[in-house]
Amino acid sequence: MGSLPLEAMMPLNPDSFAGESSAVVDFLADYYRNVDKYPVMANTQPGTIRKLLPEAAPELGDSMDRILDDVQRDILPGLTHWQSPSFFAYFPANASTAGFAGEMLSAGLNVVPFVWTASPVATELEQVVVDWMASLLGLPERFHFKGGGGGVLHGSTCEAVVCTLAAARDRALSKLGHEGILKLVVYASDQTHATFQKGASIVGIPPANFRILRTSANSGYGLTATIVQRAIEEDVARGLVPLYLCATVGTTGLGAIDRVRELGHVARRYGTWLHIDAAYAGSAAICPEFQGHLDGAELADSLSMNPHKWFLTNMDCCCLLVANPTTMTDALSTDPEYLKNVGTASKMAETVDYKDWQIALSRRFRAIKLWVVLRRYGAAGMRAHIRRHIQMAEWFEHVVAADERFEVVVPRNFSLVCFRLRPRFMADKAVEALNRDLLAAVNASGRAFMTHFVVDDKFVIRLAVGGSMTEMRHVRAAWELLKEKANDLIATGC
Structure with a gap:
């Protein structure tokens, strides 16, 4: 051989x-x-x-x-080219030179910092950057390590959701006993990401105990305290236990914003875990003019946002911040002999073992990637990045509203515009078919890629501005493409 x-x-x-x-x-x-x-899609x-x-x-x-x-x-x-400047689908998945450099360092050094001794600086750098993020978002001190809270970098919101649900579950079951799991109820709106239903199922919450609460145009499709209060009262009267409530800032479909402070007061009243899902729009909260959307965060138990969406940090990176890390580590920790930090007992009171903050044992050195991004662009550069996209979305919303054939379905939040083609002479069913055809024609052209949502039986086209290389000319070109395809469809009677 x-x-x-x-x-x-x-x-x-x-x-x-x-x-x-x-x-x-x-x-x-x-x-x-x-x-x-390349064709975008x-x-x-x-x-x-x-x-x-x-x-x-x-x-x-x-x-x-x-x-x-x-x-x-x-x-x-x-x-499908997510870094195309004409990618307007889903939400952005930012890449940047600094993000790539950080990713190279993470992959090249290839350390596995699951316990402090496995790479002490990797663990401590993560503590530093999550505290930086908490400060940039304007969060109260209770989410900082120095304030008794802390944070961790996960791969996705899905992981963060499962971890916080597990923490909330075990906190409740410590009082109810394990058989009490059948009484636990999770609450979210009809705009909340399906991740929360999946997470609830994973941690053992019966599907019948997941409450999808209806929102309406009157509240901008944000979840209100009145709706939550009513649902919780009904469940408590039936002997059930309100476990976990999700408040979303920037929902996936419409960019809707739940009223965090109002929901926080309801959650506190019933001892319910409040999680703020700011996966997409959390990045905007580094700008003072958007921090008001997180008003009431001091009432929350946890918050997650994804730097890999709109914060120039290459996939994958989700920042989870918690007010009481012990509740999470109690639910997720293991302590096998082979992972004990031999010879460092005197230091352990000051250290963190991130294996106990996540689902998996192994983990990547994500902190160096986010650190490089923050070092390279600074807070001012990141704010300019966010504001640039919002200005483009404002322009797009304006031209859509000015064209009598189109309508903006919900007022724009952040850099997401939800709209549809709505010729006055068409019936509702014909309008839905028309917009499906319009979206298909736009995407088939290869010149742009957008996705859709359905709200109140309306088929809505979403344009999410956020690509690292997207400029105003690309947004203008997307609008010209939409008008061109709309003209073709209306002319042919489709």
Whole structure:
């Protein structure tokens, strides 16, 4: 049997590391230069990549140049290009030079800081940057480590939700006993992300005990204290226990804003855990003019926001802040002998083991990525980034409202505009079909990508401004594209 190629025997060869890594950097630089030339949404058939690739892994390795050639030929055409300046779908997934540099450092150093001794500085840097974030968001001291709270960087809001639900569950069951889980109730609005239903199911809350509370246009589709109070009173009368309430600042569908302070007072009255989900719009709270949306945060038990959405931090990075970390670590901690910090007992009172703040044991060094972003752009640069997108969305909302064929369905919050084509002569069912066709035509053009939502039986098109490379000319082009496709559809009677 022949010997393995030398490069396979030394997979982390410092002499070849720089050259191969530089080739990837050059490839990505060319990709960003030309990303606007690709159709924004992938136009490919299911199973395409399987047909292009061999059935088995290669026996011998290839050069990095050949691999990158295959990425160019086979991979890029099948991607939806989230970093395209004409990507207006879902919510943004920001990338930046600093975010990429931080990601390279995280991946390159490749430490696993699950306990303090596994990489002390990695743990402590995470404590520093989550405190920085709490300050930037204008949160009360109770969410800072120095105030008895603290934070952790997860991969996604989904993880943060499961962790806080588990903490709330165990806090309640410590009084009720484990059989009391059948009494626990979770509350959210009809605009709340489905992640919360999934999380509740994972931690054992019966599906029948998840309350989806209706919102309306009168409150801007935000959840009100009156609705929550009524639902909780009904459950308490039935012998149930109000466990957990989600208040969202910037809902996925419409960008709606729940009334945090009002909901906080209701939650306090019943001993209910209040979580603020600011996954998207939390980034805007670094601007003083938007911090009012978090008014009442001192009444909350936890808050999460995703720097990987709108904060120039490459995937993945979710900042979870909690007022009482012990409730979470009590629910999530394990203490096997092989993870004990031998020889450092005198220091342990001052340290954090982040394995006890999350679902998994292993974890990435995300803190260095967020730290590099904050160091490179500073708070002023980040505020300018947020405000620039909001100004573009304001312009788009204005031109939509000024065109009598279109309507803004809900007033804009942040950088999300929800609208539809609404010719006066059309019946409601025809309008829904028309907007479905309009969205399909826009996305099929390859010149922009948007997504939709349905509210009060209205099919709504969403334009979320937030791409790192998006400029006003791209928003203007999206509006021209919408008008062009609308003209075509109306002219053909579709």
